[in-house]
Amino acid sequence: MLNAATVDFEASLRAALPAAAFRDDTAPYMSEPRGRWAGQGMVVAPGSTQEVAQVVKACADAGVGIVPYSGGTGLVGGQLMPDGPLPVVLSLERMNKIRAIHQMENVLVCDAGVILADVQSAAEDVDRLFPLSLASEGSARIGGLLATNAGGVNVLRYGNARALCLGLEVVRPDGTIWHGLTRLRKDNTGYDLRNLMIGAEGTLGVITAAALKLMPRPARTGAAMMAVPSPAAALALLAMAGERIGEGISAFELMHRQGMDFLAEVGPEVKPPFAEAPEWTVLIELGLPAGLAPEDALEDLFAAAFEDELVTDGVIAQNVAQRQAFWHIRESIPEANRLIGSVSSHDISVPLGAIPEFIATGQQRLAEVGDFRINCFGHLGDGNLHYNVFPAQGRSRADYEAERPRVKEVVHDLVHEMQGSVSAEHGIGRLKVGDLERYGDPVKLAMLRAIKQALDPQGIMNPGAVLRQG
Amino acid sequence: MLNAATVDFEASLRAALPAAAFRDDTAPYMSEPRGRWAGQGMVVAPGSTQEVAQVVKACADAGVGIVPYSGGTGLVGGQLMPDGPLPVVLSLERMNKIRAIHQMENVLVCDAGVILADVQSAAEDVDRLFPLSLASEGSARIGGLLATNAGGVNVLRYGNARALCLGLEVVRPDGTIWHGLTRLRKDNTGYDLRNLMIGAEGTLGVITAAALKLMPRPARTGAAMMAVPSPAAALALLAMAGERIGEGISAFELMHRQGMDFLAEVGPEVKPPFAEAPEWTVLIELGLPAGLAPEDALEDLFAAAFEDELVTDGVIAQNVAQRQAFWHIRESIPEANRLIGSVSSHDISVPLGAIPEFIATGQQRLAEVGDFRINCFGHLGDGNLHYNVFPAQGRSRADYEAERPRVKEVVHDLVHEMQGSVSAEHGIGRLKVGDLERYGDPVKLAMLRAIKQALDPQGIMNPGAVLRQG
Known part of the structure; x- marks a missing residue:
């Protein structure tokens, strides 16, 4: 069992460390981007590795939990501890050299x-x-x-x-x-x-x-937006790009029209590449060595893909500003999602070849649960989609409290059936501890627990993140 | 404490597994490439993952050690257990699909x-x-x-x-x-x-x-041998190649003349690229996308490097046979080394920028220990050298029994001083257990031991490899 960071404990830390290491306004450390949880704890911001070691040693001696705090941008609640004995929130913000x-x-x-x-x-x-x-x-x-x-x-x-x-x-x-x-x-x-x-x-x-x-740094960088008729066509385009351009492909992002609609509805403001948004768009970025022109490579790719009916339209960035405008669209989608307010957001991966089936089946199964808007976008080249489920037009997140658990279950069950991951890049944090237990191979879970026990036998490091507190 | 694989234990395994899983001629599994140790044990070659699990479970129940055996090519004795209670040598050779x-x-x-x-x-x-x-x-x-x-x-x-x-x-x-x-x-x-x-x-x-x-697969592959005046010049050439060719560099190998001399002395037969072997040679391989010619890139690199006095001579492969001939030289050096017979061989890495100092200082310090021939070659691009110390001309490995520990110590101490690794790519096996203890950060060693204890509490997996048997 952990102990709380008491007033006496705080006083002893304050006596040992410079005043600059303490944060009286702890509010900025107690929220997270999706607003699901509020954290708690005293906040310490050590100025050196030695000071970090001092804080950790003091916590170990007192049996006090530690929540490491970095930029605070995590989406799964790894950066805050909403309940349990009051922890030390250990911010790395002053170690910024x-x-x-x-x-x-x-x-x-x-x-x-x-x-x-x-x-x-x-x-x-x-x-x-x-x-x-x-x-x-x-x-x-x-x-x-x-x-x-x-x-x-x-x-x-x-x-x-x-x-x-x-x-x-x-x-x-x-x-x-x-x-x-x-x-x-x-x-x-x-x-x-x-x-x-x-x-x-x-x-x-x-x-x-x-x-x-x-x-x-690649000598030359270029980007294009291409409209594709389906996720399967996007995958075939990726394979074609790989055959022609090899390792020169830096990014290959897929976006559903829903994201463009959200941007139009709530912002941020972007300049759409196509007069009418296609159902599926891919954003391709190339970085090529000297002697090769990305515009030419993208032009050739588009021509070959058009021939094979893998693309229906395309825009190749002619300058840096246009390339940045493409990326601005892609990078604004998470903010638009936040403004709309999702019922349930998922950061999933499946084997690359299974992506089209995942998208088709996911849509079918969710239609059985209720009336949703699905914004599916992400890193197609990695088999990693952000598969986010939103209220139908005119309804709000609050209307779906009852359906939320079922939505998550439907999506994650499907991912699991397809041998995918329910956390491709965001991690487990506190949000997905139950998912890890539900979908994780028991042999894997036994290994994770054994390692945690071996390296943090007191269980003071980020208690309750990744693994349930024992 | 482990138990020996007794006759009774073997009999029970034989009763449980198909006859094809057993190897009566165990000799091929009991030697290693450098001939330092002889192994021992009964040999089992399961035909499936389930059979591997059966064998491991039987060993766990009986407290018998297991030595996993793969291709047997390891250079640090990880694949055989020369002493201790008779283990099961578990060969994966039949799982080859x-x-x-x-x-x-x-x-x-x-x-x-x-x-x-x-x-x-x-x-x-x-x-x-x-x-x-x-x-x-x-x-x-x-x-x-x-x-x-x-x-x-x-x-x-x-x-x-x-x-x-x-x-x-x-x-x-x-x-x-x-x-x-x-x-x-x-x-x-x-x-x-x-x-x-x-x-x-x-x-x-x-x-x-x-x-x-x-x-x-890169669309076009090319290779060149270039004579460089020093290791520092080789490093500068690598940096220049990186600036010009970026990620297109697939390999960048350094070879000292000693290796060429060994090849001439004991074989294997190779076709030297230069009439007179330079003190230092680099072998550069490029793999480029369609539209770029490796020969041109190598030609341009050579010209620029010659201008900067980083290279003194060079040969660019004009066809696949010539490229393979270059690699045949590089890949034959380990065999020549084996035929000569080293006093002590080292697989080390240091930060890239420290390579010239490592080579210069190593030579000086070894000269104080005795009269040696040093064959230093390897993966310069990774900061990884095979730094092998041989008897002086006309003397043999056996003449240096007394000096061997000191040679190893001198080389490894220097590596450690330079914040390098005493096993860059070969691993610890049984040969370097003492080195890991001597040079490893105690905090790191404590973590390694905690993990071993957590995941193999009985200590049956490859006993005595990496960590001393507890």
């Missing part, structure tokens, strides 16, 4: 509290690319992005956060520091602790710094 | 006993590339390659074995089966068990099947 850039090695080493956009800029300053990119990049911080193994729009080409990390510094649940901040590309000395910490959502330790991989 | 190829998804699913070259061929048959490539690819099997997180010559571009695996099927130490054989590109539901099993060298379970990532 880029420690070193090794340009020749294509490595950037930074504190866990650095904001993603700042890493992207620092990479650009040395003519490199840090390819992790997602809608919340202006506020999400590296520690949280790694703790949740964040995905985003460039996973198809560059992999998720896990694939972009060479080393970590981590404060363990007992307050000791694991110095795994290596810049090595290869190191086969023992089990893969780095990848165990990545994606553990702060339940095995606190990431305090990371060595990140930078990539060469 | 490719289960499915999902061409559109770029996924191949196979048993763990499939030989790497067969996976490469199967990928080629569907116009895809399985990029894992190393000298032993004709006999190494997928299970062992994953268990050791194998590297090889294409890591620079495609990553190591870990980066090429989407899912695993694993028999756990209690005989239960973890069905993690997913084809998903994204799945953030719980801790990263896949990467924990990859690189665990059979100490946490037996990999019985894997879902592997296939890649598009």
Whole structure:
């Protein structure tokens, strides 16, 4: 059993750490983007790895829970603890320095509290690319992005956060520091602790710094929006693009017309690429080496796809502004979704080939539950869809309280039948603990619990996230 | 304490499994490539995952150790147990089927006993590339390659074995089966068990099947040998190639003249690219998309590098035969090394920028220990060198028994000083257990031991590999 962070406990922490480490206004740390839960706890923002270790050690000694807090952009409630004994919310916001850039090695080493956009800029300053990119990049911080193994729009080409990390510094649940901040590309000395910490959502330790991989910047970048008649055609277009352009495809996003309709209805304002929105649109981004023109490659792809009836219309960006306008549409969809207010949102993946069947069957089964608008969009190239279910026109989220659990169950059962994942990139947090129990292989669950018990025997790290508190 | 696989135990296994699962001639399983150790044990070769589970369960019930045996090509003694209670050697050789190829998804699913070259061929048959490539690819099997997180010559571009695996099927130490054989590109539901099993060298379970990532085949492939004046010049050439060619560089290998001299002395026979062997040679391989000619890119690179005095001579392969001849040289060096007989061999990595200093300092420090020939070659692009120390001309390995421990210590101490790894791609096996203890961060070692204890509390899986038997 955990203990609460009492007034006495807080006083002893205040005596041990600089005043700058404390946050009297805790409100900003107690909400999350979808407004489902309110958090609780005292908030500490250590200024160094040593201070993080001090806080963790104090919590371990007192049996107080710790909720690591990064950018606060997570969508599954991993960043707040709505009930249980009052925890320490440990914010990494003051650890926001880029420690070193090794340009020749294509490595950037930074504190866990650095904001993603700042890493992207620092990479650009040395003519490199840090390819992790997602809608919340202006506020999400590296520690949280790694703790949740964040995905985003460039996973198809560059992999998720896990694939972009060479080393970590981590404060363990007992307050000791694991110095795994290596810049090595290869190191086969023992089990893969780095990848165990990545994606553990702060339940095995606190990431305090990371060595990140930078990539060469593609010489030329281009993008196109293409209208496709069906998800199956989108998949065939992806395969055709792969045959013709290979690894030059940086992103391949699918969007249903519903998203465009939401944007028109509630904003943000965007400039639609087609006079009449097609049922399905794909956004393709290419990054090519010197000597190849993305516009030509996209033109050729479109011509071949049109011949095979895989596309019905298309617009190729002619300049940077147009390319950014395409991405602005894609990146505005989550905000439009938020403004409409979903009945139930799902971040799912299925094997790539199963995508069309998933979309068709999902629609059928939900029609049996009620009258919904489905906004299905996402990272087709990764088999990862954001499959979000909304109220019918003129009705609101509140009208669907009764149906919500059934909607989620229908979608997740289908994903499970198709050997997919009920959390492709957002993680488990607190929202999906029950889903993990319901759909997870019991052998896998036994391993997860054994590892948690082995590395955090007191259960103080992000209590109740990923695994139910024992 | 473990128990020996007694005659009674063997009899009970024989009663439970088909006769085809037993190997009366156990000799082939009891040696390893460098001839340092002889193994022991009864040998079982199950024909299915269920049979593997049966064998493991029987061993768990009897407290008998299990040594998973894949291609037997490992260089650190992970595949044999020279002492301790007689174990079961569990060979995956009969599980050698490719289960499915999902061409559109770029996924191949196979048993763990499939030989790497067969996976490469199967990928080629569907116009895809399985990029894992190393000298032993004709006999190494997928299970062992994953268990050791194998590297090889294409890591620079495609990553190591870990980066090429989407899912695993694993028999756990209690005989239960973890069905993690997913084809998903994204799945953030719980801790990263896949990467924990990859690189665990059979100490946490037996990999019985894997879902592997296939890649598009580059439209055009080319290679060049370039003579460079120094390791620093080789690094500068690598950076220049990165700036110009980006991700199109598939391999960047460094070879010291010593390797060429060994080839001339003991074979295998090769056709040297230069009339007089330069002190340092790099082998560069490119794989480019349609529309770009590797020969032109290599020509341009050579011209620019020559201008900057980074290269002194070069040969660009004009056809497939010449490219293969270049690789034949590189891939023959390990065999020449074996024929010469090393005093001590090291598979090390350091941060890329530290390579020149490592090579210079290593030479100096070894000169203080004795008179050696050093053959330093390997995957420069990954910061991974095979740094092998040989007897002086006219002397033999046996003359250096006294110096061997000191040689190893000098090299590994230097690696450690430079924040490198004493096992970049070969793993720990039994050879480097002491090195892991000596150089490993105590916090890391505590985590490794906690994980081993949590997932294999009886300690029956590959006893004594990676971690000393408790």
